[in-house]
Amino acid sequence: MSEVPAPGFVRVRLDLSYDGSEFHGWAKQAGGQRTVQGEIEDALRTVTRSGETYELTVAGRTDAGVHARGQVAHVDLPEQLWAEHQEKLLKRLAGRLPRDVRVWALSEAPEGFNARFAALWRRYVYRVSDRPGGVDPLLRNHVLWHDWELDVDVMDAAAKSLVGEHDFAAYAKKREGASTVREILDFGVRRTEAGVVEIEVRADAFCHNQVRSMVGALLFVGDGHRGVEWPRRVLDARVRDSAVHVVRPHGLTLEEVAYPAPELLAERQTQARRVRGQVH
Template sequence: MLDGPAEGSVRVRLDLAYDGAEFSGWARQPGRRTVQGELEEALRTVLRTGLPVELTVAGRTDAGVHARGQVAHVDLPAELWAAHREKLGRRLAGRLPADVRVWSLGEAPHGFDARFAAIWRRYAYRVSDHPGGVDPLRRGHVLWHDRPLDVAAMNEAARLLLGEHDFAAYCKKREGATTVRTLLELEWERTTADAMAHGDGTGLVVATVRADAFCHNMVRALVGAMLLVGDGRRPVGFPGEVLAGRVRNSAVNVVRPHGLTLEEVGYPADELLLERNRTARRMRTLPGVPVSPPGR
């Protein structure tokens, strides 16, 4: 196991954002347009290299999911990095399509790994319950829910889900992968961000969801369960009961991806990166749960 780039290479951190509407997710897929595919092709072009360029990402977003604070890294030969580092950001801006941007890039500190050194990922899910629908200027980033939502009830239900649990009931299972995660924050807030569009700012409800890592569909399934509480179709204890059951519940819909945005990835202080990198690769489990390294 490597704790950093191979000898003669430099690890470069990239901070980036993208609109996920026209992408088939982050991960490279043959014949499909993906964020990873666009970025790696742009890097090969501006670096003028025939060498493989492979990105490692903090959180592998699904098709249609957006990112404002995504983090990735790439290992480059030291001489290639030295030759291009000063102009690489500007060249990428000219080469990349308009729906993906690299805001900053630079040599990463020792022990940094975009995926394994991360200590948390924070997502936001945006919902409008305004009877008139979603602000047309935000329709690609906000889900419309056609019933009024009780934010206090949703927050009461959310508190029952915090902590380390097996989230199998809220995840799409992958063979051999653990669904044990630590949910650090799940909170709903009604904002005034769309006050100009609606006149009263009552229509936008935003969930902040933060965990050490997420498994496939976890945030969107959690939101689906919360909406059932918010509109009164299920009691406050329902999402917790689903969690305890450890199996998917047919009443819980995985909501559409366009309301979801990866907002930020958290990392420890530089001197703690190496230990976090190593610790995160270890297998973890709860009693009776199969073990494997953490996922998304």
């Protein structure tokens, strides 16, 4: 993965969103499963009439079933191709892409931009309904039903105990050679006017399955199966606890990715590459 575009290429930023229900995650996979990356790369190849696939780099590689409202990616395109197609590319993509993925903006990225490594933080929201009757049918692909009443105040207190830089090995699916140290900047739980419980977390980056595992722990606290101190106790143990369940993916949405000012992009990218080898 290049830090800068190759000579003769221009780096293009894509801002996009998708409903993850029918996707096998972001990243292309062997076997031909439908992925967000695959759909966008295919559409780009088609609308630019190019015989080559230009590979996307994404801020957060979401798992199968996870949604994104504020996803960011970049692609390096030949300067001539970008100059020829940039004015009509957005509209042409809208006509070619399936309805469950949209590209909202295409722009030439500033020097030092890398969608993955230059990101300052990612913000996710997991949505849960504890209504006795279940989930609103219109929200069923985006909200998890939990069949116990949830105490949002206790959940929020438990979430706050995980804020800061820690080793999240107890909440992560370990990957060979990858650090499990992450810094959670904000973590909180609220109930909307519509009664949906929103669990919001913002961090510099996340380990694989980290958010869904932490949500699983908070649900156990919220419904009274565990005490408010339990999620932090699990964290400090640094080993997976069989009682921590990885909740289903459909309640999770990547809401926003933030980047530093243009003059700080290169510095941030270098820092992130040095700190860890796997960023989600």
